[in-house]
Amino acid sequence: MVDTAQRNADVEGVDGGVGLTALLVAAARAIETHRPDSLARDVYAEHFVLAAPASARWPVRVEQVPGGDRDPLWGRFARYFGLRTRVLDDFLLRSAHAGGARQVVLLGAGLDTRAFRLGWPAGCVVFEIDREGVLEFKHRVLGGLSATPKARRVPIPLDLRADWVGALIDAGFDPATPTVWLAEGLLFYLPSEVETSLIGAMDRLSPAGSALAFEVKLERDLWVYRDSPLYASTRQQIGIDLLTLFDDQPRPDSVGDLAGRGWSTTVRTPFDFTREHGRGPLPEPNDALEGNRWVFARKPSP
Numbered sequence: 001m002v003d004t005a006q007r008n009a010d011v012e013g014v015d016g017g018v019g020l021t022a023l024l025v026a027a028a029r030a031i032e033t034h035r036p037d038s039l040a041r042d043v044y045a046e047h048f049v050l051a052a053p054a055s056a057r058w059p060v061r062v063e064q065v066p067g068g069d070r071d072p073l074w075g076r077f078a079r080y081f082g083l084r085t086r087v088l089d090d091f092l093l094r095s096a097h098a099g100g101a102r103q104v105v106l107l108g109a110g111l112d113t114r115a116f117r118l119g120w121p122a123g124c125v126v127f128e129i130d131r132e133g134v135l136e137f138k139h140r141v142l143g144g145l146s147a148t149p150k151a152r153r154v155p156i157p158l159d160l161r162a163d164w165v166g167a168l169i170d171a172g173f174d175p176a177t178p179t180v181w182l183a184e185g186l187l188f189y190l191p192s193e194v195e196t197s198l199i200g201a202m203d204r205l206s207p208a209g210s211a212l213a214f215e216v217k218l219e220r221d222l223w224v225y226r227d228s229p230l231y232a233s234t235r236q237q238i239g240i241d242l243l244t245l246f247d248d249q250p251r252p253d254s255v256g257d258l259a260g261r262g263w264s265t266t267v268r269t270p271f272d273f274t275r276e277h278g279r280g281p282l283p284e285p286n287d288a289l290e291g292n293r294w295v296f297a298r299k300p301s302p
């Protein structure tokens, strides 16, 4: 039998496997961008969606969706990604401006355009790690748009199951500079031992003043939600079966791990932020978002 990690590795670019999920998030960001009450704006997102054969027919505006906001995928799930984008934009900018981080590392960066969209402090460097095929596609689309980053941007094509630390340092990362790390929509695709080693590596590479945000899923049995409107519509409408892409082994306690290493941690639900912003998804029955948690961590001075 082919295991999840192997299946995810089989497709290199954005055309299938886990790479296709980067296009799903881009489509959601495109839809969010064009909402009159948008939580986050990403003018590049729709260009990715329209450029890839796998997604060229997906909607990039909610008006193109039959059922509009009532559609579980392009309504509620897309809004979820819009909210996540906004919350993590705010976290990264706060960590850089008020917190003093001068390096940003986006793990599993996918089609994240924060290096181009956000106002970074002078001297800030944004490292983007993802697999080669995904970064190549991103480079091609952004190149066609003559997009200019607002910080020094360093793409690092690699698989996070390999030795990424050496590649990051070779690319100019400085372990003595306070850093903000982001693993957005990533960890549940990776084997649990890879998650544990990522957390350990980020800790080792982080001096005091560094920060980290990531997303986890708390449910022990994700398959309970197989027929939830959210997973079912993603499977039926665009052929992405998220449950077969997620790693199916028990997850490590990364929040406890970080706390044990001296980080201060805060765990929030997406719904907390919906209430804060006055828009976004709220709990519903048979909800695939029920166990999603957004974790924010800071490494204090000794």
Ligand SMILES: C[S@@+](CC[C@H](N)C(=O)[O-])C[C@H]1O[C@@H](n2cnc3c(N)ncnc32)[C@H](O)[C@@H]1O
Pocket (backbone or CB within 6 Å): 008, 018, 019, 021, 022, 025, 026, 107, 108, 109, 110, 111, 112, 129, 130, 131, 134, 158, 159, 160, 161, 183, 184, 185, 186, 189, 190
């Ligand atoms: C759901 S997308 C999220 C992308 C981006 N963080 C965002 O929120 O827009 C997941 C990303 O993780 C990347 N990814 C998954 N497994 C990976 C691995 N083993 N090494 C590097 N990247 C990986 C995929 O290629 C994909 O771009």
